[in-house]
Amino acid sequence: MARQTPDADVLVVGAGPVGLFLAAELRAEGAHTVVLERLPEPTGESRASVLHARTMEIFADRGFLPKLGELPPVGAGHFGGLRLDLADAAPDHPYAGQWECLQYHLEAELERHARDLGADIRRGHTLTGLSQSGDGVRAEVRRPDGTRYILTAGYLAGCDGERSTVRDLAGFELAGHEADKVMLRADIAGVELDNRRLQRFPDGIATAYRRPDGTTRLMVHRFGEQPAGEVTFEQVVTAWAAVTGEDIGHGRALWLNRFDNASRQVTEYRRGRVLLAGDAAHQQMPVGGQAVNLGLQDAANLGWKLARVATGQARPALLDTYHAERHPVGARTLAHIRAQAHLLFGTEEVTALRDVFGELLEFAGVRRHLARAISGLDVTEQPRPDRPAEPAPHTGGRARPLRPHPSHTHPSGRSTVDRLTDKTALVTGSSRGIGRATAIRLAREGALVAVHYTANQAAAEETVELIEKEGGSAFTVRAELGVPGDVHELFLGLERGLKERTGDTRLDILVNNAAVTSTGAAPEDLTPEEFDRYFAVNAKAPYFLVQRAIGQMPSGGRIVNITSGVTRTAVPDQLAYAMTKGAIEQLTFHLARILAPRGITINSVAPGITDNGSALFDNPEAVKAMAQLSAFNRVGEAGDVADVITFLTTDEARWITGAFIDATGGTLS
The missing domain is CATH 3.30.70.2450 (Alpha-Beta Plaits)
Structure with a gap:
């Protein structure tokens, strides 16, 4: 039976500021969007009345800010009733401070903006039922006249406030503190x-x-x-x-x-194909306008990601970054608001606390820290990568050109250039050394990494743990290389792991790092069994791994083969090892021509003496002797090589293929 085309790419429930802004963001990215709002007309109420610096910045970036007209500055803000000038957040920021924008005015302009972009906004239409499957969501809707109909969509976003129907129907868990003030x-x-x-x-x-x-x-x-x-x-x-x-x-x-002063937050911002934003995801005292600004910033983070996934431009795993980035921001904001509630609502028992807090606010660093938190200027998250030149075609609205998002970093504090967002990678032999460092670097750039190991499961799991502590995504896959069925076993585990996490088995990046290293035996002492083992693991396995990988690698794929400086300098005790690495270089050189028409690059990276954690590098005299071989007079670190490998997997390296990259620290110069 043919699959039925859904009525929309994304169904947004709730036409408050958050839902309307999300609808505009979705349409700007080409996603066919329907908005359901139970109220037949806007209320004209103004629960919220101020915009903060980050929201103003986002609106300006979208070209929407001028539509709001001249917004008057409100003046200094507060923290728990204690004066705090939000302009202290960033004196040189064009929107530092807070700006009056009554909610009814903001909603009217956002609705006009979303409609201009082609959003289908249906007022008086109430969501009454919701179910989801692997293919999409099915919504039961009641019209203003009481009749009912069914809407289908790829995804649904609940922006329907603190009493969210979507949250209840989809089974989200709401945790936190009930109100007592x-x-x-x-x-x-x-x-x-x-x-x-x-x-x-x-x-x-x-x-x-x-x-x-x-x-x-x-x-x-x-x-x-x-x-x-x-x-x-x-x-x-x-x-x-x-x-x-x-x-x-x-x-x-x-x-x-x-x-x-209720303070509650859902434990997850995404359940399958249903996502929450704004007060549907977090309930907090609306002190200082933080609630509406927090919700609008949720929408800014979610919009482009959801649009790209819903229109097939990105895989579903991209949506996991929405929770990863916005849930910590929401939790921190709620904690700050709870602190303000204590300062506000407490009677004489908080007098001493208010006095001490007032003293702390005399320090510029304290004022800046709190002002940035309230203004949203300390929020750091993944930027939107460039959009493909031609958006997926959709009816019912006009797509608008892409605008770059402000650059950010991750809430954890780590750098998140995220050049590999929505990419998947396999790094063989990544339980330690250069392989581990490479897996970590790729994950930092946004890739989902398969950490391959042969026997040391604990070490591989430690690599995954290190990645996840930094906010990245990874999983382990085991296979012994150099034995019959090795590639098949590895790819069975790889494809299972990818399917569970992304919904498909596409592989964007392959790093052939696993190898058997030389024992330092003299050439005359090498046995046929040892020789065969070197070639089976170091040359044959990478050959067939590449052969298997390119069958599921899209245009723009990247292959990096790890060779060695010993292919360019004579080290007799490494002869057999050097021969296997020479084979890898030939594999790279010849396949570059074959893969280029598909937009896939393949390159070789040659490390020199690199500290892999072995006991040899605990010997100061040995390290000193090895360091003298490098132009930098030091031994290489695994991260030195990993950074080179990571660069070759990015779009910046798209014009490099078939290359031998000397990563020996000048040993070969």
Whole structure:
């Protein structure tokens, strides 16, 4: 039976700021996108009212910021009610500080922006059921007239707020702290109040801010009182009078709302083909506008990745980086907001803590650290690589040209150039030495790495553990090389591991590193069995590994064969070993012509004396003698060679093939 074409590449549930921005991001990348929103019309409410520096930067990058018009600066922010100027985050940043942008205005412009890009936004359409399979998602939807229909899509993104239907239907686990403090919030006309920012009184906390249109935004928390149910104007009037002693009963409520200090986050941002962003993924007190900014930055991270996977330009494993990057950011933000809640809602028991914290804020480094965290400027994540020249064709909207994302680094603090994002790699003999260093380097660049070993499973698992500690992805695969069936066994394990993690068996990078090294025997003492063993492992196995790999290697694939400096300098005790490495160089040289029409490069890298962790390198005198052979007067490190290998696997090395790369540290010069 023919597979049915889905109704959309991506279904977005929720047309708040996060859902609308995600829809725009998806359409900008060419993904056919449908947005469902249960409300028939925008509410006109403004729960959120400020944008922070990172969000402004993202909007400017997309060319969207001018559509919002001139946004006035709000002035200094706060941390737990203690004054903190967000401009301290980065004085030279064009958007440092915070900028007023009422939510109803932001939503209106984002909806216009998403529609202009071709998003299909369906208001009054409510998600009532959800299921997913290996091929996509199936959504049950109720129209405004009560009739129902089915929508199918490759993926679904839940951006439907803190009471997310998507989160419940898809079975996401929400962990964290329930609320025990409530703050009332209202927009009121017809009152004259002095502006105040989270001012503390004996019985509570109060905020008043008069907007240019004459409306006053109020927030009030009364110690010990946690009102439930729908917020009424009478509740606000009573609480305000109890805390401040001021009467606002003559005013007129334009909007009433409450928020609390719940702090919860889903344990995973992705379950199969369903992903969450914004308040659907994390619930937090919306202090200082962090909630909406956090959600918009979720959408910026997810949009291009989801679009590329949904349109077949990238493999599903790319979506795992969304959780890997945004979940830690959300967790850290929630922790900071919980700290602010303690400072805000505590009574006299937090006075000493507030005093000490206030002293710390006198230090520029402390202010900068906190301001960057609130502004999102310390968030470091994977940049979007260049997009293919021609997007996948889709109906129902217009794709827009790509814009580069800001450069970032990973939240863990490691560098993430990520030139190998969405690539898969096999490194033979990667349980130690150059192989291990290469596997780690490739993973740092974003590749999923298969760590091959022959016998030392513990060492291979240690390589994987080192990669995963840095936020990378890897798995082990075992096969003894140089024996009958070796390549078949290796690729069975490789393909199983790739299929489980990416959904297919494509291999982008092969590094033939495994080898039997010479024992230093004199040529006259070498036995036929030893000679055959050298060639079986060092030459025959790489030949057939390449033969097998190129059958599932796409255009742009990379093969790196590890040879040796002994093919260029006479070392009699290494004769048989040198012969096998010479064979590898010939394999590289001749295959370069054969593979070039497919866009696959193949190169040889020749290490010199390199510290592989063996006991020899614990002998200072031996190391000193070996170091003298290098132009740098030192012994090579595994990482020195791994960096050369890694370069050859990137797009920057696309014009290098059939080459012999001297990585001996000048030993051959």
